Amino acid sequence: MKNMKQWFLVALAASSFTYANAQGIEKKITLKENFKAERQANGDYKLSIPKGTYQMQQGRDKKELLASKSIVVYGDTLINSPKSERLYFMLTNNGDTTVITERKITVSGPSNFRDIGGIPTKDGKHVVWGQFYRADELSGLMESEFPYLNSLGIKQVYDLRSQDEVNSKKDHLPESMKWIHYPIFEEGNDAQMKAVMQKFMDGSMTKEAANELLIKANQDFATKNLPRFQVLVKQMLDADSPSLFHCTAGKDRTGFTSALILSVLNVDQETILDEYLMTNYYTYDKIQGGMDKMFGSAPVKIDKEVVTQLMMVDKAYLEAGLNEIIKKYGTMDNFIREGLKISDEQRLSYQKKYTY
Structure with a gap:
């Protein structure tokens, strides 16, 4: 059992997500964004912007962004940038202003490292960029990338x-x-x-059982594990500097944490689910290869479909946790007050601090 557990943990950490097929994960953008900044391999930015006339400013932080000289752009734009710096872009058109930067943090190792800023709230605002980051395990980060990582401010x-x-x-x-x-x-x-290890060992783990396992895990997040999330979320919201939170795959424990932060900041449930499902998109390329090699060293025969089910995210998983919240507290607002122990006054101060 010990050897099997060690193999399983190493396999998860080494590959995070290493398999997908037509019946498993779909590469689909679920979080719709009209304005998008994507970091290129050489550090440059590709800005995807609806056609129009925009005054654009850029900078490494809010102060520099506001002080920078504006230029006129008319749509999709390529911006030169050093690989060691992260830039923010402010685009103004007919009085409407949008701030963008890269959502996916593209570095060696993690495939699910991303900023949860820029997401719209129910009252027409947006979550600030550069304050809350989520990721999978971070053992593969390279020292040559540390200047860029430091520019994130975490x-x-x-x-x-x-x-x-x-x-x-x-x-x-x-x-x-x-x-x-x-x-x-x-x-x-x-x-x-x-429970997972035992089922793997005796060969009884099925795709359906894996699905139920993750549904139950998210239900537990909202109940038996809630005290841990309660402290974690408040610590990050109270911090004066940016925070990063992660687990091995960056999808379940991390996904639930992200959902709670976004809920406090007044993001609606469908948008939260869309952000959650982006894990399948960001990890799709990485999970296409490596399964055969990985399973060649497995101590027992394991069904690849089962592992696929465990590695992907499904809307039903997070919904199970959110539904458990509603079942016990009636509304998300009540849960934030009674479950997370965040008063209405505290919540408004967080929204003022972390949305624009």
Whole structure:
């Protein structure tokens, strides 16, 4: 059992997501954005902008952005940029202003590292960029990328994995980032992992069982694991500097954390689900290869469809957790007050701080 568990953890950490087929993951953009900035391999930015006449300003932070001289652009634009710097772009057209930067943080190792800024709220505002980042495991980051990572401004990294997961693939971070081990599952009593391992060992794990496992995990997030999320979310909202939170695959523990932060900031449930499902899009290319190699070293025969189900995200997973919240608290607003222990006054201050 110990050898199997070690293999399973290493396999997850090494590949994060390594398999997809027609019956599994679909490469589909679920979070619709009219304005988009994508970082190119050489550091340049490709800006996708609806056709029109825009006054554009750019800078490395808000102060520099507002002070910069504007130029006129008329649609899609390519901007030269050093690989070591992150830039923000402010586009104004007929009095309407949009701020964009790269959502996907493209670095070595993680495939699901992204900024959850720029997302619209129910009252017509947007979540600020550069404050909350989510990711999968970060052992593959290269020191040559540290200047760019430092430009993101991240000061604290919350590692939501168990000690076993951490031991198998430790984060490799710049010195400017403080690593905080914050396991969501109680150490030494990881019931979800033990259940998965046992079913893998005896060959009884089916695709349907894997689906139910992840539904149950998200329900547990909203109930038995809630005290951990309660502290985590408030710590990040109270911080004066940007935070990064991640687990091994960056999809379940991380996805639920992202959903809670966005809920506090007044983002509607459908948009939260759309952001959650982007995991399948961002990881699609990476999960196409490597499964045969990975399973060639497996101690037992494992159904690839089962692993696919465990590696992907499905709308039903997060919905199960959110539905559990509504079942107990009636509304998300009540949950934020009673479950997360965030008063209406606190919540308004967070919205003022983190939306524009």
